[in-house]
Amino acid sequence: MLDATSTPKQPERNPVPAQIDALVIGAGVAGLYQLHQLRGMGLKVHGVDTATDVGGTWYWNRYPGAKFDSEAYIYQYLFDEDLYKDWTWSERFPGQREIERWMHYVADRLDLRRDISFSTTITRATYDEDIGRWTVETDKGETIDARYLIGCTGMLSAPLEDRFPGQASFKGKIVHTARYPKEGLELEGKRVAVIGTGATGIQVIQTIAPEVEKLTVFVRTPQYVLPMKNPKYGPAEAAWYKDRFQELKSNIPRTFTGFEYDFKNKWADLSPEQRRAVLEDIHADGSLKLWLASFAEIFFDETVSEEVSEFVREKMRARLKDERLIDVLVPKPGDYGFGTHRVPLETQYLETYLRDNVEAVSVRDNPIAEIVPEGVKLQDGTVHEVDTIIMAVGFDAGSGALARIDIAGRDGVKLAEEWGKDIRTTLGLMKHGFPNLFMTGAPLAPSAALCNMTTCLQQQTEWITNCIRDLHQSGSDVIEPTQEGEDAWVRHHDETADATLIAKTNSWYTGSNVPGKPRRVLSYTGGVGTYRQKCDEMAASGYPAFAMSNASAQQQA
Incomplete structure (x- = not known):
């Protein structure tokens, strides 16, 4: 049995394979579970993260006082009873170091590090419509050919660092809380x-x-x-x-x-x-x-x-x-x-x-x-x-992390440009114009703001895994939301959100903390249970809001 005092292993950087079935961006709560599930399906899957180790939010946010404000025993994976019970928390709301150790425990228990490239940033991803695959580039000069691209980049992981004029002129030390140095800062007497x-x-x-x-x-x-x-x-x-x-x-x-x-x-x-x-x-x-x-x-x-x-x-x-x-x-x-x-x-x-x-x-x-x-x-x-x-000036929430990657979908359409005009998704899981691009913690799902994160990220990654399995069983290998399907979800999302007082408030919940960001309530406000039901119904009815095809068969023909 492991607990809060366990010492994590030190990771080594693994090269990214040149050709894989699925590339998972991010090694936080969503990315680790997504990697585990797809690997269990028998897919050749690999994860990448800019960080030097697993943790996601709990790797980057190591500022003084960082801790849970969800009870520790519910901020956990619920797919494996032994995984749950073999970790013991020290208090109701633990701090960052203990949470990070828990994520190391998960990575070690599931043997995930061997399929993750740390210290690796995805710089560009381009969809090739002829073959139905993504060409992905890293800051290490690597090029990856992947059928599926899955963004587990976090809903609060794009910090607003360059916030005020003149920051570079400051003679002292200036840090954003989400980029707080591992070694800490000497604050005593300052x-x-x-x-x-x-x-x-x-x-x-x-x-x-x-x-x-x-x-x-x-x-x-x-x-x-x-x-x-x-x-x-x-x-x-x-x-x-x-x-x-x-x-x-x-x-x-x-x-x-x-x-x-x-x-x-x-x-x-x-x-x-x-x-x-x-x-x-x-x-x-x-x-x-x-x-x-x-x-x-x-x-x-x-x-x-x-x-x-x-x-x-x-x-x-x-x-x-x-x-x-x-x-x-x-x-x-x-x-x-x-x-x-x-x-x-x-x-x-x-x-x-x-x-x-x-x-x-x-x-x-x-x-x-x-x-x-x-x-x-x-x-x-x-x-x-x-x-x-x-x-402690916040983030470009929901859309920011994926939008900072140069992602080009069908006909060269850029994700950042699309979201710069209007924040839209289908179920907060995919985006019209970007086949085989899945996302978690993205806009228009509860995980964008109004959910205990592990609850919603588990649900979203499980839906993605089942969707890919259903896709393969149908003889297809490409899936994309239709324009009509996306329009319907956005209408439902807006009708639900506009009935709340959240829509009338200026905050990062509506994107108003980022100059020029299109205003829309980022999170689905209909409830986590309702959202889960709607996602399940979409799958059970054969994905009517999506179009499926077989690029491999078309290429062979």
Whole structure:
């Protein structure tokens, strides 16, 4: 049995085979499982990753305080009971190092590294319509001929690094949280700036405040936050969740958000006193339950949204007490509703601002103008002098990672150009005009934002695997969404999303954090269980939204 203290093996770089059945881009949660499944089908499959080892998100995001905010025992693979039970977590919400060790455990247990090329970046992929195959190029000068190209590149893996003018002029160290150095940064006794107060920024801020000389936090959009309760796990707790494997495997994939809990209360059925009791009870759980399992009406009904939002604001104000801090750090009525942005869990985050060495600087009405050699300059000319800048400024979510690869489909159509005009997919799994290109964590599926990631990534990779198997059994080797099929999914997605308050909010959920990005709710909002059902129905009915053909037979003819 392995646990959080196990030491991982060190990988070696394997060359990419010149001709394969399937190339998997990414060695995170989705990529590892996808590789395992396709290899089990007997396909010649290979994985590549820019990183030096497995982990995906949990390789790159090694900033101070990085940790789960999904309970560890549900953020796991559920396809193998022994794989699940032979790993033991140390606490409810473990940190990055422990999570990375878990992913090493998975890679070693399934013997995946022998079919992965690390330190390898895909630079270009071109579809050849005559033979129905992809020609893929790497930064190592390799060329791969693959029947299927599968992007397991992550939904938050394209960091917005070049965010402000003048960054190159800064005399100190400047890093994005998603590219935090393995060796860490020496912060003790330093003047440190953190730009951004989303989930990542919050974890950094609450962690580094005690060690730095001065911490200056630049706050643009105040966040609703929930306190985390993170008990340690001993043998009794481990036995408790491991004994629930079959229950979790059955229930988690069918809930609204892919967590173990779900919405059970209806606002209209309860009195004001009963609603308050529900909110208090769930708030005390110390998890994301208030967001994901209190009242579903918070996503649709502005009155309910405001009442629950005020409940959370009240809790935050009570902890801060200071009126100036409340003004800077607590969302105001009319800003946006609780749950329409990503909700962070935190540990004494608000109390961090009560420290003498921490300053919150509002840049809502006085934005950052540029980075200067001495530090951060605001629009009014004020310069905050610092030694280190930590950028927690987010990502080009959903579409960003694949769009940064030069991918050309039929007739040379570029994926980046297509998504630059309109963010469209079919089921968040494929894109019209790009045959045999599958994707996970992409736009218009729950995995783009509104799902416990392992839940949805397992479902998507399993669908892809079954689709390829069905394709072969039908005598075909090429599959592509039809224009009509894609139009139908986009219409359904938009009708579902536009009924929510998420669609009315500016955030990375709608792509509004990236200048020029077409606006669309990136994540399917109809629920994880519903999405799974629709994907299953698509397969069971013979893939009516897709066209299948046999390029090999046509070539021989």
